[in-house]
Amino acid sequence: MSVKDKVIQIIAEQALLDAADVRLSATLEDLGIDSLGVVESIFAIEEEFDIEVPFNANAPAESEFDISSVSAIISAVEALVAEQT
Amino acid sequence: MIRVVITGAGTINALGHTVPETLHAMREGQLGIGPLQMRDLDRLSVKIGAQIKNFDPESHFDRQKLALYDRVTQLTLLASREAMVQSGLEITEEQSETTGVVLGTAAGGMTTWDDNFRSVYEEGKNRVHPFVVPKLMTNAAASHVSIVYNIKGPSLTVSTACASSNHAIGLAFQMVRSGMARVMLAGGADAMLTFGGIKAWEGLRVMSKTACRPFSANRTGMVQGEGAGVFVLETYEGAKARGAEIFAEIVGFAMTSDASGIVMPNQQGAARAIRGALADACLSPQDIGYINAHGTGTAANDKTECAAVAEAFGAHADRVMISSTKSMHGHLIGGTGAVELLACLMALREGVIAPTIGYEHPDPNCALDVVPNVARQAKVTAIMSNAFAFGGLNAVLALRAV
Numbered sequence: 001m002s003v004k005d006k007v008i009q010i011i012a013e014q015a016l017l018d019a020a021d022v023r024l025s026a027t028l029e030d031l032g033i034d035s036l037g038v039v040e041s042i043f044a045i046e047e048e049f050d051i052e053v054p055f056n057a058n059a060p061a062e063s064e065f066d067i068s069s070v071s072a073i074i075s076a077v078e079a080l081v082a083e084q085t
Numbered sequence: 086m087i088r089v090v091i092t093g094a095g096t097i098n099a100l101g102h103t104v105p106e107t108l109h110a111m112r113e114g115q116l117g118i119g120p121l122q123m124r125d126l127d128r129l130s131v132k133i134g135a136q137i138k139n140f141d142p143e144s145h146f147d148r149q150k151l152a153l154y155d156r157v158t159q160l161t162l163l164a165s166r167e168a169m170v171q172s173g174l175e176i177t178e179e180q181s182e183t184t185g186v187v188l189g190t191a192a193g194g195m196t197t198w199d200d201n202f203r204s205v206y207e208e209g210k211n212r213v214h215p216f217v218v219p220k221l222m223t224n225a226a227a228s229h230v231s232i233v234y235n236i237k238g239p240s241l242t243v244s245t246a247c248a249s250s251n252h253a254i255g256l257a258f259q260m261v262r263s264g265m266a267r268v269m270l271a272g273g274a275d276a277m278l279t280f281g282g283i284k285a286w287e288g289l290r291v292m293s294k295t296a297c298r299p300f301s302a303n304r305t306g307m308v309q310g311e312g313a314g315v316f317v318l319e320t321y322e323g324a325k326a327r328g329a330e331i332f333a334e335i336v337g338f339a340m341t342s343d344a345s346g347i348v349m350p351n352q353q354g355a356a357r358a359i360r361g362a363l364a365d366a367c368l369s370p371q372d373i374g375y376i377n378a379h380g381t382g383t384a385a386n387d388k389t390e391c392a393a394v395a396e397a398f399g400a401h402a403d404r405v406m407i408s409s410t411k412s413m414h415g416h417l418i419g420g421t422g423a424v425e426l427l428a429c430l431m432a433l434r435e436g437v438i439a440p441t442i443g444y445e446h447p448d449p450n451c452a453l454d455v456v457p458n459v460a461r462q463a464k465v466t467a468i469m470s471n472a473f474a475f476g477g478l479n480a481v482l483a484l485r486a487v
Contacts, residue, residue: 035385036348039290052130057290058306058384 003049003081007074010044024071031070038067045073051080088321089261090487091430092329093172095164098312098424099135100414103167107424108431110413111439112460117414118297118308125280131292134278135310135415153216154229155194156276160313161226162233164423165270169234172317173329174268176234185238185266186230187257188315189249189273191419192282193242194221199279230270230315238266247379248340248474249273250314250422255338255480257318267323272423274313283309289348291383297416299380299409300387300455302446307381310415314423321487331487333433336467337366343477350386350473355393358479362469363397366483370398373405373483374465375432377425378455379473380409380441381416390471391451406463408456412442422472422480429468433486436464 001009005019012019015031022031028038035057042053042065053076054064066072096103099117100110110117117135126132142151142159154162176184197220204210219225224242231240239260243252250273257271277283286292286309293306324331339361343354363370379390395402410428417424428439437460444457470482 034349036346039288042290043288055290056293056305058293058304 003078004074006048007045007077008070010041010048011070011073014041014044022070024069026070028067045077049077049081051084053080087262087264089258089318089335090321090324091316091332091335092319092324093168093174093317094332094427094430095167095171096312096314096424096427097137097140097160097163098314098414098417099137099310102140104427107427111410111428111431112437114440114442114458114460115413116442117310121278123278123280129280129283129287131283131287131294133294133308134283135308136278137311152214153220155220155225156196157190157194157274158226158229160276160311161188161274161315162229164272164274164313164315165230165233168270168315168317174317176236176268178235180268181235181237183238183267184236184269185257185260186227186236186240186270187243187253188227188230188271189243189245189253189419189422190223190226191244191246191249191275192277193223194225195277195279195282197221199281202281226274234270236270244419245478245480246474246476247416247418247421248472248478248480249419251470251472251480251482252340254316254422254426255340255482258335258338261318261320267320269318270315271318272313272315274420274423275418276311277418278309278311293382296443297382297412298443298445299378299382299412299441300391300448300451301444302448304382304384304387307383307411308415310417312414312417312424313420314427316423316426332430333484334487335482336485337362337368337483338481339365340478340480343479345477347477348475350389351477352389352392352396354477354479355390355471355473356396358481359393359397359469359471362481362483366485368467368483370401370405372467373469374463375429375438375468376405376407377429377468377470378407378409379471380411382409382411386473387448388450390473391453394453402453406438406454406456406461408439408441410439422470426470426482429470429484432465432468433484436462438463438465
């Protein structure tokens, strides 16, 4: 499974949706994921890829990790995974 | 109605080992937050906290006692001792049954949990010290206070996360006001600055790695502290009769529940608690000169709290001073309301308003007078202290000068 598919799977699970229903342009809010859900999703991503995600819930917009949309999250995770290898 | 006054105060926290040291630090706007010193620091991503410095348990307690006292109990007993000495109160056999103790703590004996989990899980030991249970139980501190001071009336521990101390002080106030007890020791403590305790908070991603800057636009989250605060509450008549020095009168208390999020604060729940405490105290917003804010330095708390104060206070919200001393002593979790009550007593007795330090940039969502960076001289006759806990449990106290 690619990084992209794995991230979508994690988000889908958090949003209680089928992976097929997670649009790349959607924001987490669109998918019904609240702030607690965001923190839990990031934890799941860290565990899945064994990476550290720089994210502070106090200032999501200023965090280095872009969570503005599903595709932004996928790119950010791909970058972190690439850095690691 | 029975009037309830405070006649003794004690503390130990990152700003000082006593009340005078703590108030001095608050007046000077000193920072109690610094680099953490603890094992396995390299495995933590949050490396700052408000730790108590130069604290040597052996100089206060003998070996047998230390076998039973978790750090949180040690801190509570030291704060209780200062409060009792200052009050000049002797609890006689006759008075013991009408005296109680209510303390708040979120985590109880966290150091004991941490050390013994390490021992059985990490080191693979199959045996722990026989006193692990009595040492870690959340009521241990309240029980030891009752034993040390021969307190035989109503005693208990309340655990409502970050509002624990305010709930404890509020309940003790109600017990004295209702005639259930004549004297109550009340306050709270937490000592969660352990590896596991910090890891747990790290996970939530609301902790700052740099500083606690409540109400400042560039805030980055909360900073954990540790410590205890304990007060002697008694009837006004009793205090007068024995010629005790009266610090302040507790006049109102209200608690509400948000019934919404488990970690997100709620403006309506907070505003209802503020209004409830005012109503209980028969005070109007115009009477209140100072509010000690919950002011954790998280985006969620600060915005919601300012909106709640604006909602409850109306136009007077722009005139009341509101500061968060967590910027100095960190967030003592269950002990925080007790240490913050010291800033309230300082405002009422000395006319000194403790500042919100670390304040850099105004936040339009927190456009109140937050007493930035420098303490202020001001005469206030009534104050409030806010505490809004995870789980949506809110507790607000109102006090008046005597």
